[in-house]
Amino acid sequence: MRLSTSHIASLLLLSLLLMSCRGQLSEKPPISPQQNMQFQNRFNAQEQNEFFANNMAMRPPVEGTIARGKLRQNSELYQGRDENGNFVTEIPFELTQSFLYRGKERYDIYCTPCHGKTGDGQGIIMTGQYGYVPAPSYHRQASYDMPDGQFYSAITEGIRSMPAYNTQIKVEDRWAIVAYIRALQESRNVPREELEEYNVDIAQLETEYQALKERQEALAEERAAGAGEEEISAERGQQLYTANACQTCHSLDGTRLVGPSFAGLYGSERQFADGSSAVADEDYISNSIINPGSNVVEGYNNVMPPYNYLSDGEIQSLVEFIKAQSDN
Numbered sequence: 001m002r003l004s005t006s007h008i009a010s011l012l013l014l015s016l017l018l019m020s021c022r023g024q025l026s027e028k029p030p031i032s033p034q035q036n037m038q039f040q041n042r043f044n045a046q047e048q049n050e051f052f053a054n055n056m057a058m059r060p061p062v063e064g065t066i067a068r069g070k071l072r073q074n075s076e077l078y079q080g081r082d083e084n085g086n087f088v089t090e091i092p093f094e095l096t097q098s099f100l101y102r103g104k105e106r107y108d109i110y111c112t113p114c115h116g117k118t119g120d121g122q123g124i125i126m127t128g129q130y131g132y133v134p135a136p137s138y139h140r141q142a143s144y145d146m147p148d149g150q151f152y153s154a155i156t157e158g159i160r161s162m163p164a165y166n167t168q169i170k171v172e173d174r175w176a177i178v179a180y181i182r183a184l185q186e187s188r189n190v191p192r193e194e195l196e197e198y199n200v201d202i203a204q205l206e207t208e209y210q211a212l213k214e215r216q217e218a219l220a221e222e223r224a225a226g227a228g229e230e231e232i233s234a235e236r237g238q239q240l241y242t243a244n245a246c247q248t249c250h251s252l253d254g255t256r257l258v259g260p261s262f263a264g265l266y267g268s269e270r271q272f273a274d275g276s277s278a279v280a281d282e283d284y285i286s287n288s289i290i291n292p293g294s295n296v297v298e299g300y301n302n303v304m305p306p307y308n309y310l311s312d313g314e315i316q317s318l319v320e321f322i323k324a325q326s327d328n
């Protein structure tokens with residue numbers, strides 16, 4: 001067979017093509033015959049550039065300008081506060097069923113590990129073994145009185161030891177979560193005669209409630225029976241102090257954190273926000289742990305979560321531990 005010039009040319013081209021398909025990785029940029037401005041000189045983020053007086057290639061935005069999509073002028077929508085900085089009392093979205101369901105979905109994803117499915121603060125972190133500050137229940141008067149904007153702000157900016165969720169949750173979804181928390185709160189406070197208007201099986205609810213109550217009573221009895229054998233000591237109290245994250249709010253060296261220091265607390269005179277006062281004896285301290293809202297120490301906020309899941313022996317051990325902080 002005679003090879004024509006065109007045959008040779010196509011064979012050559014074919015072998016070139018095959019050579020470039022050997023399945024090897026190449027560090028070099030691919031050959032692109034049509035360059036089209038693909039390769040240009042540019043600066044990487046954080047790179048130096050001596051052209052500018054401060055040697056930084058990255059330029060700050062011109063003063064007074066805002067990037068597209070970053071104008072967040074509506075403080076009620078974005079911060080949950082009005083122009084005077086007060087929390088808004090209304091959700092700036094229409095409360096439709098789909099909005100609420102969206103809120104439920106987001107709530108279940110982001111909030112339940114700590115705040116629990118029903119908002120009672122019994123999420124998985126509450127088992128005590130994780131050493132995280134317990135999340136307070138939404139079914140407290142303080143939470144019922146909290147304006148919508150404050151819930152929104154807790155998600156957006158975080159609150160005390162709770163981190164912010166603004167990078168994970170979009171603005172509209174944050175408001176949807178607030179709406180769902182409100183629904184959770186409402187759901188606990190429906191009068192019996194109103195219940196009949198809803199499509200719920202009241203008899204079934206009552207059976208479930210009865211079963212729950214019986215379980216709780218049995219648990220309480222079990223605890224009471226075991227209480228005699230439970231160890232009560234300052235050492236155990238010290239472990240509980242860390243395991244239940246008391247140290248995030250109460251120091252042992254007199255430093256003021258979110259709550260008062262335990263140093264010198266036992267036996268001292270306590271002043272309360274309502275003007276009354278009391279001496280910090282054992283009863284006062286155990287009551288402060290189980291029922292923190294009952295006496296709010298002057299100069300502090302009513303933010304301590306109730307530790308009513310601790311056993312008597314555990315509370316007594318914490319009291320012993322706190323007493324020991326007044327010995328030195």
Ligand code: HEC
Pocket residue numbers: 107110111112113114115125132133134135136137142143150151154155159160161162163165177303304
């Ligand atoms: C990792 C656990 C955790 C997650 C997840 C979490 N929280 Fe919290 N939250 C807490 C803790 C702990 C506190 C109490 C903080 C404190 O007092 O220091 C708290 C406090 C709050 C408060 C203030 C309650 C009060 O009565 O003072 C609100 C409101 C709140 N959370 C809303 C939310 C919402 C809404 C979500 C979901 C988007 C969420 N939290 C997710 C742990 C969590």
Ligand code: HEC
Pocket residue numbers: 133134160161240241244245246247248249250258259260261265270280284285288289292293295296297300301302303304305307318
């Ligand atoms: C989220 C922060 C926080 C956590 C966690 C916390 N507390 Fe508190 N606690 C406070 C604040 C704030 C006060 C003062 C306001 C009040 O009296 O409710 C307080 C008050 C008290 C008081 C009364 C103090 C006084 O000066 O009279 C005792 C006792 C106490 N806490 C014990 C505990 C124990 C024990 C733990 C852990 C099992 C704990 N607290 C966890 C915030 C917290």
